Amino acid sequence: MTAKNYAENYKGADLLAVAAAREVQDGDIVFAGTGLPMLAIALAQITNAPNAVCIYEAGSIDGRPKDLPASVGDARCATQSSVAAGLTEAFYGQLHSGYVDLAFLGGAEIDKYGNVNTTVVGDYAAPKKRFTGSGGNPDINSFARRTVFIMVQEKRRFKENVDYITSPGWRIPEWPSGELKSKKEVYGKFFNGGLSAVITNMAVFRFDEDGIMYLDTVHPGFTPEQVKENCEFDLNISRCRGVTERPTVEEIELLYKVVDKDGIFLP
């Protein structure tokens, strides 16, 4: 095997996209959200996972876009898809029926159990600020076998408790009582899996046997302590395996010259 030619110059977003692409296993059926998740699946399909397929929630099933879509409802998603249907097919025909291996999603805030908030800041009944809302994030996350979140690392975003649980992590309330239980208990026989990684501009995180987030690898140029300082909760850094593998020259070229050749998400 030839030694990999690692890139010297790259941006934070490039590493995010590359690290996320490496989470895709060949043959995975991937359900992706808008933005960096689109870059990650498109890059994976031309590198480590040529047989992975992509579903977007607006209804394009296994599309082969010639031009990068700017959103999941974009006309470009449907190019050469095996089926161009709608949300019923994406959410029920594909997701609820159990086809989806990997979810690629984003979020505004996360807690140590991987609960994600994309809905409000403050008390929902009298919020200080509203974000976009859930979209399909909790649906896709709740039924995929593995979920990867791509996020920005900031102390105020990595919280002890999120203000509102938009998308379910490993420890969640069972309604109507609100009793906190493991995801497995809440989902019963519908349980397929859950959060497997969170990738930020500083590090890659995974979840332990109790469903608590720990530091897996730290990106080049950062220390585990710096990552810990950028979490409000007490991050476990004892299991850190070392430094995240850097992007290769080839991966960066593919990102800028093939995947996002028009500079839509990577200016």
Next chain:
Amino acid sequence: MGKINKITLKEAAGLIKDGDMLSFSGFTIWRRPMALIYELVRQGKKDLHLFEVNGGTHTEILAGAGCVKIWESCWVGHELYGKLGESVARGQVEGSILVEDYSHAQCVARLLAGAYGLPFFPTALSMGTDILNPKFDMLGKAGLRDGSNPKIPLKKYDTIPDPMYDMGNILLMPAANPDWALVYAQQVGDEGTVRVLAQTYVDLEVIKAAKKVIVIAEEIVPDSYLRDEPALNIAPGYAIDYVIEQPFGAHPTGSQFFYDVDADFIRAFYQASKSADGYKKFADEWIFGVDGFDEYLEKLGVNRLLKLKANSVMGYSTTMKRGTR
């Protein structure tokens, strides 16, 4: 032989009463019935109850103008061209809009129940989230679940143990049956058969769930043309109550195989929508400053519209500049 009931945008908006419940075709910034949305604002509609599987630029146009009382959905924004739904957010924070959040697929479940004549539809998606927190049943807290409004279900949702295969708990989502579906479709036949090109989103479900359906057609074509390939159509003519023929009727949202999303227009609207004042300036120029959609198109100008023109093979513009390269 069926026939269509062709009306004008002004007549269509005139049919919609204050307080009516509406739903829409499309997905975020694609295939929204924009020409009719502008006319609803121009006619000063009030207290509208929107149920939609996701919001977009059209939602924000209505919300910023003060037309919306209740918004039941899961997401609002302008995708890459505006990250938040500023007017809905302002309405929620100030308390002028009652927001009821569901997940995307839970909204779809509500629409499926409505479309297929069922009181509810089961789903196990998005359990264990605050969407289901009884404290956050906002229509319930507002006292609106007492049965007096037939469009508002007695419960936001229910949970039952699966009685059939003992799968565990499952959610029941109440049917949504709006008064009106406002739909934009690329092609409507002269007998009312409806075709959309590319992804179907929830257009067929919205048409079935609503009591009355108004379709803006990019073009009206011979029904025989659509009937040559019936598998591509989403609704028969008898399901459609009114048709408006309006080229560019989805602008600034996109219409596959006709025109792309007008990103610059949406970006500018998003910036304006960040304040009530900004919204007003936008509306004064683009909604109240023109006497109708024809004048709006005139104001946009032919060059701008030509730049959005879709490549007839690819279905989207292959010439406009989309990013930084």
